[in-house]
Structure formats: C-alpha cells, structure tokens
Amino acid sequence: MSPNPIAQPEWKKRADMKVLNTDLRRVDGEAKATGRAVYSHDVRLPNMLYAKFLRCPHPAAKVVDLDLGPVSAVSGAIHALAIESEETSFLGQPVAAVAAESLEAAEDAIRAIRVEYETSGWAVTEEQGLDPATPSIGRRGNSFVDRETGDLDEASAAVASADVMVESTYTVPVQHHCCLETHGLVVDFDGKRAKVWASTQHVTGVSQQVAGELSISTSDVEVITDYMGGGFGAKFGIGIEGQTACRFAKELKRPIHLMLDRADEFLFSGNRSGGRQILKAGANMDGRIVGMTAEIWRHGGIARGSNPGQPYIYSVESSHMQMGSVHTNTDANRAMRAPGHPQASFAIEGIVDELAYALGMDLLDFRMRNLEDPVYHRQLDRVAKEVGWYEHGYRAEPNRSRGGKNVGIGFGISVWGGGGRPVCVTSVRIDPDGSVTASTGSQDLGTGTRTYVGAIAAEEFGLKASQVIGRVGHSAYGPANGSGGSTTVASLAPAVKDAAHKAREQFAERLASWLECSAEQVRFEGGEVYSTAEPGKRLSWAEACSILGSRPIEASGEFQGHLQTQGVHGAQAAMVEVDTQTGALKVLKMVGIQDCGLPLNRLAIRSQINGGMIEALGYALFEERVIEPWLGYALSANFNDYKLPGCKEMPELVAIIDDDDDRQQVIGMAEPTIIPGHSAIANAVHNACGVRVYDLPLTPDKILMGLTKKA
Amino acid sequence: MTEFSDRDSKPGGYTRRSFLKGAGTVAASGVVAQTALAAAPETAEGRALVPRLAGEVEIQLEVNGKTQKVKCEPRTTLLSALRHRVDPPHTGTKLVCDQGACGACTVLLDGEPVCSCMTLAVDAQGREIRTIEGLADGDALSPVQSAFVENDALMCGFCTPGFVMSVTGCLEKNPDASLPEIKTACSGNLCRCGTYPHIFDAAVQAGRQMKQGGTK
Ligand code: FES
Ligand code: FES
Numbered sequence: 001m002s003p004n005p006i007a008q009p010e011w012k013k014r015a016d017m018k019v020l021n022t023d024l025r026r027v028d029g030e031a032k033a034t035g036r037a038v039y040s041h042d043v044r045l046p047n048m049l050y051a052k053f054l055r056c057p058h059p060a061a062k063v064v065d066l067d068l069g070p071v072s073a074v075s076g077a078i079h080a081l082a083i084e085s086e087e088t089s090f091l092g093q094p095v096a097a098v099a100a101e102s103l104e105a106a107e108d109a110i111r112a113i114r115v116e117y118e119t120s121g122w123a124v125t126e127e128q129g130l131d132p133a134t135p136s137i138g139r140r141g142n143s144f145v146d147r148e149t150g151d152l153d154e155a156s157a158a159v160a161s162a163d164v165m166v167e168s169t170y171t172v173p174v175q176h177h178c179c180l181e182t183h184g185l186v187v188d189f190d191g192k193r194a195k196v197w198a199s200t201q202h203v204t205g206v207s208q209q210v211a212g213e214l215s216i217s218t219s220d221v222e223v224i225t226d227y228m229g230g231g232f233g234a235k236f237g238i239g240i241e242g243q244t245a246c247r248f249a250k251e252l253k254r255p256i257h258l259m260l261d262r263a264d265e266f267l268f269s270g271n272r273s274g275g276r277q278i279l280k281a282g283a284n285m286d287g288r289i290v291g292m293t294a295e296i297w298r299h300g301g302i303a304r305g306s307n308p309g310q311p312y313i314y315s316v317e318s319s320h321m322q323m324g325s326v327h328t329n330t331d332a333n334r335a336m337r338a339p340g341h342p343q344a345s346f347a348i349e350g351i352v353d354e355l356a357y358a359l360g361m362d363l364l365d366f367r368m369r370n371l372e373d374p375v376y377h378r379q380l381d382r383v384a385k386e387v388g389w390y391e392h393g394y395r396a397e398p399n400r401s402r403g404g405k406n407v408g409i410g411f412g413i414s415v416w417g418g419g420g421r422p423v424c425v426t427s428v429r430i431d432p433d434g435s436v437t438a439s440t441g442s443q444d445l446g447t448g449t450r451t452y453v454g455a456i457a458a459e460e461f462g463l464k465a466s467q468v469i470g471r472v473g474h475s476a477y478g479p480a481n482g483s484g485g486s487t488t489v490a491s492l493a494p495a496v497k498d499a500a501h502k503a504r505e506q507f508a509e510r511l512a513s514w515l516e517c518s519a520e521q522v523r524f525e526g527g528e529v530y531s532t533a534e535p536g537k538r539l540s541w542a543e544a545c546s547i548l549g550s551r552p553i554e555a556s557g558e559f560q561g562h563l564q565t566q567g568v569h570g571a572q573a574a575m576v577e578v579d580t581q582t583g584a585l586k587v588l589k590m591v592g593i594q595d596c597g598l599p600l601n602r603l604a605i606r607s608q609i610n611g612g613m614i615e616a617l618g619y620a621l622f623e624e625r626v627i628e629p630w631l632g633y634a635l636s637a638n639f640n641d642y643k644l645p646g647c648k649e650m651p652e653l654v655a656i657i658d659d660d661d662d663r664q665q666v667i668g669m670a671e672p673t674i675i676p677g678h679s680a681i682a683n684a685v686h687n688a689c690g691v692r693v694y695d696l697p698l699t700p701d702k703i704l705m706g707l708t709k710k711a
Numbered sequence: 712m713t714e715f716s717d718r719d720s721k722p723g724g725y726t727r728r729s730f731l732k733g734a735g736t737v738a739a740s741g742v743v744a745q746t747a748l749a750a751a752p753e754t755a756e757g758r759a760l761v762p763r764l765a766g767e768v769e770i771q772l773e774v775n776g777k778t779q780k781v782k783c784e785p786r787t788t789l790l791s792a793l794r795h796r797v798d799p800p801h802t803g804t805k806l807v808c809d810q811g812a813c814g815a816c817t818v819l820l821d822g823e824p825v826c827s828c829m830t831l832a833v834d835a836q837g838r839e840i841r842t843i844e845g846l847a848d849g850d851a852l853s854p855v856q857s858a859f860v861e862n863d864a865l866m867c868g869f870c871t872p873g874f875v876m877s878v879t880g881c882l883e884k885n886p887d888a889s890l891p892e893i894k895t896a897c898s899g900n901l902c903r904c905g906t907y908p909h910i911f912d913a914a915v916q917a918g919r920q921m922k923q924g925g926t927k
Contacts, residue, residue, distance in 0.1 A: 025860055025861060025863065026860070026863060026865065028868070029859065029860035029863070029865055030852065030856075030860055031868075032865045032868030032871045033852065033856040033857075033859045033860055033865060033868075033871055033872075033875055034803070034843065034844070034846070034847050034852065034856060035801075035802070035803015035804065035842070035843035035844050035872045036803065036844075037868055038802065039802075039805075039869065041802070041805070041806065042794075042800075042802035044795075044800050044802070102795065103791065103795065104784055104786065104787065104791070177903075178903045179867075179869075179903060180805070180807050180813070180815060180867070180869040180870050180901070180902075180903050181805075181807075181867070181869045227867075227868060228867065229805075229867045229868070229869030230867040230869060230903050230904060232903070261809070262807065262808050262809060262810075445867060446866035446867025446868065446904050447866070448866075603863045604863065606863075607863050607866055607904075607905075607906065607909060610905050610906075610907075610908050610909070611866065611904050611905030611906070612905070613905070614905030614907060615903070615905060638808055638810055638812060639807075639808045639810070639812035639813050639901060640808075640810055640811075640812040644901050644903065645907075646897075646898055646899075646900070646901055646907075647893075647894040647895075647897045647898050647900070647907055647910075647911075648894055648895075648898050650894070650907045650908065650911070653908045
C-alpha cells in the first residue's frame, strides 16, 4: 500500500506525551459510580434460573448416600445434580447443585437435599497433615520435598563461622482473595450457540473452556466481561461453577446464573497458601550476610502452595534451601497477587532485621550492604526519607521503653517480572463520523485496562483520552492472555500501540493527497491534522475523518516486543505505633515506591500502589483463615469472621512512582506492590517495642505476650 | 455465623436465618406469618415445629421516588427485592456478604444508610428508599459521584455504590463532616482493591462542593 517501508511503532518521549504518563480519569468511572455498570452478578435474562451449590461440611468424607429426591417437592426448584457422589477431599467441596426460579428457592432446594457422610480421618493443620494416621491426601503423600538448592554443609559452616548468628521460624496463615464479586458466570445456551457473562481474568480462556463443556466450537461462544469485581489471581479457569452452569444449561436449555455465595467463595475458590519457614543466618561485622539455610514448608491444602524460595532478593554468600509441601484437606491454593512472594518476604525481611540488630547496625544500611541492585538503594533511600527514618531515634536497636505508646519504622522490598507475551490481537478503527475505537478481548479487573487502551490510541492521533472509546472484555474483540503475573499491560499495550500506529499511517496515506503532501509529512496534534509542509493549513479531526467517506480506517495490531520489557523493583516503609501497655497496634503511615518502565496512567498506578499496600496491611494485621482443628469447622467463611482492613484502619498512604526509572518500555507493576508491606509493618512493630511476632497476623495478644516476656 | 448454621435444620423446619428473616414479618404485613408465629412456643425446639412460611405477598415499595407493587416472600431482603423483584431490577446495589459485614448493599432508608441485606423488604414499606440509581440527575452526576470519578476512588467498582451511598448519607446530613466523621460513616464499607485514600479525597471534595453549591 505505502511505497515507504512502514516505520516501527515507538513510544513518544515522555516529555512529548499529552495523554499517556499523565493522571487519567477512568473512562468507566461514571458507569461504576452510578451503578450502571453491569457485572456478571447483575445479568438478568428472561427465563433465567439461579443455581447454587451444596458444600460438604467435613474436611474429607465418603458420601454414603446422596438423595436429591426431596428437591422435587420444593416450590420453585427445577433441577438438581450430583457433583461429587463418592468421596470429598477438602472442606467445603461441592457435592451437589440445584437450579431454581429464584435464589430463595435455590436455598430451599439445597436444604432439602439429604446427604449421609462417613468421615474417617482428615487433616486441617500442618501437624495433622504430618500425622502418619492421616489418610493420604495427595498423590505424592501428605508431605514431600520438591526443591533443593545450594550445598547444605557449606551453608551451615558459613552460618556457624559468622560473627553473629540468628535462627527463627516464620509462619504465615492462609489468606483469601476476597474479590467482592464472587466467582461465577451466566450461561445462555440454545443448543448451538452460547453467550456467557463471566467474572473472569481470562475472557479468551473462558470461551475455549465453555466450548469444551458444551461440545461446540469456540467460535460459537461469545464471552462478555464488561465489568468484573476483582480477581487477584483467583479467576482464571471456569472452575466447578462454570462446569456446573454448563451442565445445567445443556440439560435445561434455560439461561443459568451461577455465582458463588460468600461462603463458597471462602471455601472453594482458592487462596494464598500459608506456610512455615525455618531460617538460620549468619553475618559478619562488616555487615555482609555470609550464610543462610532455609527450610520451607508450603501449606496449599490439596495443592502444593507457593513460595519463590530464599534468600529471595538478598545476596548471601553461601546458602542452602529445601522446600516442600504439607497437604491438608482444605481448598487448593491458587495464584494470588504475587504468588508466594509475600510469604518469602515476611521471613527474609524478618531475619535481615534480626541480623542487623544482632550486629547493632542501622537497618537500612545493613539492607543496602546485602542488595546488589542499585535500584533498591535509591528506592530504600527515597522511602526512608519520606517516612522520616533519618530523624528516627531507633535505627540500630529497638525502642525498649515501656508504659507509653512507642513509634517504630520498618522496611521491605519487592521484585517482579511484569513482561509481556505475544498473545493479544487488537484493533483500532477510525470512522468517518470522527469516532475512534480501540478494542481488545482482554479484561479490566479494576486495573484500568479499558482506560489505557483508549488512551494509547488517543496519544497516537493527538486526541483527548475521552475522544477514543476503549472496548475490552469481549471474546469477539480478539484473543488476549489471562491477566496473571502482571503481564496484561506489557502484552496488551504494545499490541494496541501497533494497531494505532498502523491506523495512523493508513490515515496519513489517505490524507496526503488532500493535504498535498507526502504521508510522512502528515501530523496529528491537538485534535488537528496538518502537513509539515504547510502548517498553517489545518483540518479538524472531524473534517479529516469526514474525508474517509464510506471507507473507515481499520488496523489490527500485534505484540511488539521492543515496546515492553520486564523487571521491576519496589520498596516500602511502614511507621507504626504500639501501645506498650495493651499491645494495641496502629499503622500510622505507609510509603511505597514502584518502578514500572513507562507509566501509562499515573493516577491508576498510584491507585495500584495504594491497593497493594492496603492488601498487605490486611495480611499483616487481620487476615487469617481459621478452621477448628478438632471438628474441622470453617470458622472464617464470611467477612464478619475474616476481617479486611477498613476506613478506620487506614494509615496515611504515600504512593510514589519511581521516575528515576527512565526505561521507555511498558512493564506490569500491580503485583509487587503487595509483596513487602506486611514485612515492613512487622519490622516496625519490633522496632517500636522490641517484640518480634513470628506468625502473622500481628494481633495485639501476640504483641502483648511479647511485651510481657521482655518486661 | 459460619456457613453451617445455615444448613443446620431439621427437615421442614426453620434454619436460623430463614427464621430470623421470617420473623420480621410479624411487625409488618405478613398475615400468615403473624398467626403462625403467634402460636409458636418460645423455645428453640418449639420454633422448629412451626410449619415453614412460604409464598409471596404483594407489597409496595417506593424506590427513588417511584412507588411500585412488588411480590416478595416474607424472608426476602430489601437487597434481594431490589436486585431481583423490582422492575426493572436495580442491580447497582451489590450483594457481597449478605450478613451486614461489608456495606456493598448500602441504600438510604428515609435518608439513613442501612445494609439492605439486613433489612427485610416488607419492613421497607412506607419508607423512602434511595439507591445508587437514584443519585444522578439524568447524565449529571451527584457531587459525590463526580468526586469519586475525579479522584479515582473506584477500581473494580464493586464496592463503589455502597461507598457512594454511605458518603452521600453522611454529607447530606452534614456537608461539613470532618475526615474522621466520614471515616466513621464508611466504617461499615469494605473495598478489596484498596481505594480508601482516594475515597477520602473524594468525600472531602464532595463535601466542599455540596456546601458551596447546596446541591444534593
Ligand atoms: S451485602 Fe449487605 S453488608 Fe455485605
Ligand atoms: S474498587 Fe474493587 S472492591 Fe473497591
């Protein structure tokens, strides 16, 4: 088409950007603030049925008898299905499901089902999992070691010969994703084609899986995720809810609405694995960590759990690590925002603090001596300044005074990849009426995808962000990867940029004769189009588009590796106040800095940093799955018993984008923001009063117990 | 309450929840409920002997200034009535915990923020119900709504309607509300994405604007 070779798409210099790298309002903010945004939960179709699960109340049981018969007597109940009629292997596992005319009728139908269970031994704690009397849970036995690195003898010798040595066991509980919109979907299947509204992190994947369940081709499945109420890693596959909704839809030929209830969500939609880490470490007077051994046990229920391993980000001269899992009869862990990393962070940041104190060294200085990457030095320095570290009186020893309220400061760091993959195919369209759309099958989890998709095209055409419609969350808009590993932006943004770039080149080509110049001379700026040969002669965007006549511009884009990269860093600091009489803990301030290559929407990035810090604050202070160990009852399956941080617990939050990172490429950054916050808080508690809490959450009773001992 | 107490019932008997939600009808209009419960012995075992309450009654609800007839069961919560039974369904109000722990279902009942999941539909009769759908005037957002958009006080947006209603309830009573007062007003609302700091900014800005403009 063009006589000239098409130039490669390149991001503009930051200084030249008018839309990207600014504070952009979310384009769907209005829909969300008015209640007009339709989530999967909100889909209402004529003739629709509501489906619901019956959960097994035992950690593991034989299903001796499952009687669905009584359901037929329930008014409004339409159908019941057995899901698991032989044996259950985790607490809360669904055994049956019903479909009914209303949610209330579905509840009645669930209660009408009669099940007889036989239980014989199960495990809900690590101890029970290790008990030889516990029946086998996993294929590899109830505990196994699957990773070992380094030389144990060498590392142990290094620890033993160090100037100071510490040894501690750090424990973290199971944390829940707590997406406010539960998992689920609405399936409308007429026997040939299906339309599905799914609360998912992977629209493309859902269309493939639903097609499989319904035995139709993927092209006959339309998946819509206009809005979804949070994912955090738990919403990739269609899950048992998707399979069940498809079964009902197939058998009943009526639209099925199957959204999990809150207890379902807590019991069988995944979680962040817990774990126990036994660390021994030694450091020399010069402030170098010379040896470390780590024994790591992940608690992933019937799954493996996750942990990236130790010594995590720190460099240790000689280290050894052994990692394994202990199974219990509890829900399988799933990916959750930076899977494994917050767990690793809690142990390593604790032990690093312990070593610094043992040496009597400044906590920040000691960290820097054991971090090779200079980015961490600058980031730690920045958060230290912001939190007031350099004016703080207790930098190398904790405050041990008693009787009043003490203030302490702590630190933590994070690492992440965030690079993209060649999956997304996007499109950009310019219509003669002046409207511009940028479309992708990718989804917006609340991260702001829809906003930057439009903004990238707006930047390309010299328009305002509001002049481009970003369309996301529809299988018809092209394939896209799942939003996991913070890979969305780096996978998607280059493909959108590519489409916008091609559309601009085509448009320039079409306008060249009109402007009596070459395509290369056409410029799109400030809502106008002109030729560099004759800058005085300008067309408004609307005029330029009207020239397109009946032929709109349409370009499709693909991944462009050079527009993205990977590798991000972060540092956070927390300032807390501990009441040394009661153990009451208040987080006063959290500061987080994050690099991310080229920032697309600064406002949304700061929101992400805040969000990460707040989720870490919940992990630090409150969040913990509790299961009664002798009866196997779930005691924390709703928000009255599983506490999330709220308004009253909010500290002052400072979210900083690290602008010293001048990489001109896009990188994902949402996940690392959750990695170090709880570690910084735990370290700050110790700094405030000399009490180290080794098992999260940091409840006042644990702090008080420590204060009592040290008194 | 764990999920098991919901199931902990004898065949044909009450669950604790359907009993509690059914009991609300005594004070309201459920004639069936009244007779049934009046005869019920006060003991827990006695309650289980009461035949279950079922069936729909027609009630009137005034939602965002419009009154309509709605068929509800005695146990139907206001939340469920809004999301499933009024016409058209008002799905802006969200169901999250169904136990009064998250505030996502907040609506204004005679100007007071309440958890609609903890309010029986029959008990909302004769009262003014305002939901998130009733705040904007056509395309013109309310000051609280526009402040939320401007300050990025929403991410996934699922908690947003509840927060907007709590903040609105607080500021309509007192646009001068201090930040601690706003925090108290929203202390029953949860956001997992972590929009709190931006919600605080938005609420303060909206209060300022409401004081100046006197708009609702
Ligand atoms: S749904 Fe009503 S408070 Fe959570
Ligand atoms: S914005 Fe997602 S829960 Fe609040």
